[in-house]
Amino acid sequence: MELRAQLQDCVGELDGLERSLERSLGVMRGKLEAAINVQRRYEADAAHELRTPVAGLRAQLEEAQLNRAEIDLDSLLERALSDVNRLQAIIEDLHLLCELQEAARLVEPVPVDLAEVARAQVPRCAGRHEVKVKAEPGLVVSSVPARLGRLLAELLDNAQRHARFLVRVEIRRAGDLGELVVSDDGPGIPAHERERVFGRFTRLDDARCRDRGGTGLGLAIVRNIAEMYGGSVHAEEAAGGGAALVVRLPLAHPAAPG
Structure with a gap:
């Protein structure tokens, strides 16, 4: 009888441990899913921000290709460089955000x-x-x-x-x-x-x-x-x-x- 009672106690403890683990895993799963969703939104936003100046640059170049005789080259270059500068600024800032955590570990x-x-x-x-x-x-x-x-x-x-x-x-x-x-x-x-x-x-x-x-x-x-x-x-x-x-x-x- 005593051994049975001990076994029942062990089973009860294991059941409690299993439920506790399930709750912990559920919390961890929720946090992981939230982090993944944040990362996906960030990637989508980054793609959109990069796509906009690229689309503008493409439109300008295609227009120039179709109307070579009428295009104002100086104006085209100025607008194209503006889009390139914006692209470069976004890329550099994205790169800095990616490297900040690594720099925190490497730079005293x-x-x-x-x-x-x-x-x-x-x-x-x-x-x-x-x-x-x-x-x-x-x-x-x-x-x-x-x-x-x-x-x-x-x-x-x-x-x-x-x-x-x-x-x-x-x-x-x-x-x-x-x-x-x-x-x-x-x-x-x-x-x-x-x-x-x-x-x-x-x-x-x-x-x-x-x-x-x-x-x-x-x-x-x-x-x-x-x-x-x-x-x-x-x-x-x-x-x-x-x-x-x-x-x-x-x-x-x-x-x-x-």
Whole structure:
């Protein structure tokens, strides 16, 4: 009787273990399917974004072939090069997104002063609008300088495309975090869209449309770089209107408790 009871207990434990495994496998299967669906949507979006300039380029060349005597060669070359440049920009951004995770494993982070990144990067990203910088010195994070430079360049490019007159860069301390804020005085981002703008190839309304010069991947690159070094990024309303994109990174030398 005692042996039978022990066997029954073992059977009961095995049944419980089997149900637990089935639940775990179900959860894992659901996560895998969700990841696959995300990847498929991303691949479809990438294919569409690449197809559009290719179609435009083909149409221009076919028209030139049919009307050689009437074609304005200078205009054709200008339009064709514009499409090629867009293709190249999309491909380079896609390649960067693919290599970021690999780079995180291969490139050792070093101490980087956020104010120095701003001083180096802002002059390289001159645009139509004035850029004002307010940077608290001595805010050091663990990162790769070139990656932080690219992050700031993407934020500045985004702000320049949507600003009316002015772009602001502010670097400040927020507890044990360093904040890098890039804001513009443009139309801003609706509250319900502020998370979605960091997705790949996100389309918003005409006020902040990626077709105004971006590849649609810039803010996805920003998020990838920030998260690579333990940080985050979010969008909020800038003081006086417009959009403010806020990157937060852990400080390498956090403030001592008071």
